[in-house]
Amino acid sequence: MSMMKTILAAVAGAATALALAAAPAQAAPTAPHVRGTSTVPAYSYENAIRESVWVQTTLDGDLDGVPDKVAVDLVRPRETAAAHQRVPVVMEASPYYACCGRGNEGELKEYDANGTIAKEPLFYDNYFVPRGYAFVAVDLPGTNRSTGCEDVGGRNEVLGAKAVVDWLNGRARATYADGSAAVATRWTNGKVGMIGKSWDGSIANGVAATGVEGLETIVPIAGISSWYDYTRFNGVIRSPGYATFLSEYVSSRPEACTANLAELATGSGDDTGDLNAFWAERNYRPKASRVKASVFVVHGVNDTNVTTSQFAHWWSALRTPKKIWLAQQGHVDPFDFRRAAWVETLHRWFDFYLQGLRNGIDRAPQASVETAPGTWVDQRTWPAAGTRPVRVGLGNGDGVTGTLGGSSGNAKRTWTDNPDLFEAEATATPNTPVPGRVAFLSAPLRRDLRLSGIPTATLKVKVDRPTTELTARLVDYGTAARVNYQGPEEGITTLGTESCWGSSTAADDACYLDTAEDVVTDDHAVLTRGWQDAAHHVSLRFRTPLTPGRWYTIDVPLQATDQIVRTGHVLGLILQQSDNEYSTPSTMGATLSLDLAGSSLTLPVASGSLPPAGATAPQVKTAPAPATSSLRRPDLRQLP
Template sequence: MNYDSSMSGTLKRRLALAVVAGVGATLIVSAGPAAAGGVPHIRGGETVPVYSYENAVRESVWVQTPLDNDEDGVPDKVAVDIVRPRETADRRLKVPVILEGSPYYSCCGRGNESERKQYDANGTIVKQPLYYDNYFVPRGYAFVAADLAGTGRSTGCMDVGGREEVLSAKAVVDWLNGRAKATYADGTPAVATGWTNGRTGMIGKSWDGSVANGVAATGVEGLETIVPISAISSWYDYQRYNGVLRVEDYPEYLFSYVNGRPASACAATVSRLDEGSDDATGDYNAYWAERNFRPDARKVHASVFIAHGLNDTNVTTDQFAQWWARLGVPKKMWLSQAGHVDPFDLRRADWVDTLHRWFDRYLQGLRNGIDREPAVSIETTPGNWVNERSWPAARATSQRITLGNGDGTTGTLGGGSGRAVRTWTDAPDLDEATAVASPATAVPGRAAFLSAPLTQEVRVSGTPSVTLRVRVDKPTTELTARLVDYGTATRVNYLARGEGITTLPTESCWGAATAADDACYRDTAPSLVTADHAILTRGWKDAAHHVSLRFTTPLRPDRWYTVTVPMQATDQRLAAGHVLGLILQASDNEYSTPQSTGATIDLDLRGSSLTLPLVGRLPKPGAVAPAVTTAPVPRTFAPPRFDPLVP
């Protein structure tokens, strides 16, 4: 890959010490003279690997939570597996903690290789998934992996983003700070304050990162930083698209996917998931409000380091964008062109180095300057990253673009509409590849609008939306909008099974090793495709929710309504000579479960427009849209509405 800066001397030294490609062990090299203040793992403003990983303390405790949602009369307990340096305990040095709370440790595994926790015959943890313990424990951190309530070895019942889930992870932070009780397997008390200073950082991808967001939103004392990767900030927006149902019975499915308890223990919880999520209406209600962390962003005092794929069709991009916009704390963000992919599998050396420096700054208190560097790193084209001070782009302006009539079949972006009306009937079997291909031809079930060929590069940075003035012959219809870049380019192939990466047979190692845990992971390479068009972003809305997401307002067939369809946040550059397209449909059978009413939609172009956060401007449109022809680009894996919240 090409990066916008050369490899630092610090990073080169770390790679020389910590990475042995293709070998199942990693060397620990002496760090030199004792550090000032008697802290052996701090040298020259950074933590260094001086402690034995093989000889680390490995133990399990059960932390008591404040809830009893399995209703057995006993407070629910969270199983917590710990790896911490023995030498710091012997010297009575207290270390900070890196915590990952996950429902995946037993059922499904973590990371690109789906690693699970492993125990010896005595029940002692011998392998933690991922490299966090291998890399950070020798550097003076403890790593703590908590089975969320109702999963793994924990009691309670998983409530899929709800209070039980969040408070079970919060209880671990409380225990680390002496505010909650825990016991060992034999029932004797377990106390953490003898070996940790309580300074905790949470990390995790997907569901795990979502938990980190939720715990941070409680404002819990002792949580100093979080690193949410491809994470949820509103579970409503994960399972609903502005009133559009993503998939039926999804909370119950996610529960069953990770559940570690007997069915009888959690029947009441499953019933509450079914009733509260309210598939019948798609309304935002108290159930979803409990699972929306964004209003409590003001309570967050932990620093936040976000990583997300701009083409993530599982945890879509509004999850990071709306969270980022509300945070008033030190924050940093990486945005890649991939889908639901961990940056460890995209930009491995830079990611580990940056994560190391981030934790050193906010958990060890080392003034290493990372908080003064540009806050945002964005992949603009495959393998090319740029650093910026803020996001969205500082020069992006909100521009309203009219929908012109064009030739009466294909409209224009910009230009006059006259009294033109576009009419189409919902075609629930119209797939995305067909809908966006060949925009200059008539396709039943869609309406297409094209810009003139770009005279210079433009950048879409932020959250687009389309406002539609519609008349519908049914009480409601779903509305779908897609923004498309028409023009040949090599792009990250996020629609392939690896969502932008290909896993290679070689390995690299990222930390110290034991016989049971070698810290070595399969290398990856970018998965690229050269195509004549690509979808930049998508948006959906149930038209009956045009007044509020909290209730439906059925449409009357004799009235015109203004419905705004927000699209997912994005940051994309369109090259000179390319054409920007807007494709409108009704229901979408790939990214949602269509609740098709068979509606016929009239679209009044005079009252409709596209709003784009643009750096640059679209060229003045011609009288008709340019003649753009394309070939369909079919996806190569299962539609994302059927995927679980994958690890």
């Protein structure tokens, strides 16, 4: 009988277990900040927790024998902390929080009387904290309240920012100002999304390239992926002393970082322009295979500060989920050229990758490209699907102005370098002889020509010096309304009205001046540019001086672009040597011969084609260039 009871009890227990297994699982309660597949503002920004902590690193950049500490200022919802609910983090690491400011209005960090953060620059905390995120603003080593020394994209900056991701995931220590422990895992789930424009976006690229766990996504806006390519154009120095200039501009600890500054001066190798070990450390592209984070790239195709090779080579090396926006502006944040769409898209991106909300952004078109002022086209991939390389020969034309396509015969072009020739004069009146430049023109286009990718000029040259700079420009000749990327605000105009994006406090409001696209109508525009030091044609790692009088075939890669040249317009290739407007050549004054039969232009053609060339180039009329005497060499040392 006892055995029977045991059997019956076992059967009953099994039946109960089966019944429980068959019953539908009770759904976890939805957090107040989640509604469907979107986060919504559910928490008080005014009453949010604001903290300042210092994360200990493994670095000793200032060589004082003490590990460097990275200052972190954060804002997080008080309600989620009270409910013991962990939230993801939006993080921006920057050298600009004390010296230069962030955003179109140059906002700086501000602190209360106790030294706790009261105002974070930009709208990220105002918008995302009420929606169940924490926002973390990191001072890069050697800047603002961090110790150590910043090193222009090097290991100090990258590992300093990485240490914060480690702290947010319980792998590093941090303290408050009083020395007590700051434990992030009590309030965060460790999911981090890094964002930032220019230098800030560059550090996001660098941290992602370490493969650090917990970094779920990055959003580099006009970010650098190779600091060599930022300070040099294929062996041509952009501006001498660039690395030390950048360091001194943002450093908050110049006295403590004299040794670091000396290392920047010697390591950068301005005397050679070579890609050496110093620059290899600051090249994130070879480590793209380590990136685990999804990547949302934003860049202006007319950015002459952080040029477009920075996003294009990084983009092509990535193997993680990725998305891209390409605008017609220069070095401008999408908040200032497509504000409403940007905030909505960024919101969905972070909700998907940090909150785990399946909102479909992963299935949306990968690329969004501005093809004309205010006209955006979504496409499946970038470069555009169907893009193919099309080689175009250089024709002799009338012997002065050549053709794109057509017969070259045995023609040569010979000219002496003109270091005073600036872009405006070099690209104007292409049918007129201009000392120091040669021009090649297509026939008028019979239909729109879409270029999407990296053009390359292949030049067969003979030079009477051991090296010279080779400069190529691709120009759209034809009257059109275009974004004025060379204007004072690089393609936008700041208005007198404001719009608000998130919640505000008395110290930190979410309202920003509105902007509009700056559009002008002109008769031609430079689509993209490229530079090459001739002595670096074999390798960027060393120079191979040219033997005067010998022919060499040298590729001049132009910057990546995505542009449409309209029907009836003429596509032009302008060649010159020294470019004192965008670079600082080491050798000037060479006489160069160009063999047209051995030279060509390769275009990344997505749609359309160049029509057959005529015997001579078409006549193109442009407004005259400014008088040479009015041209002044600009300061090339820009801040990324």
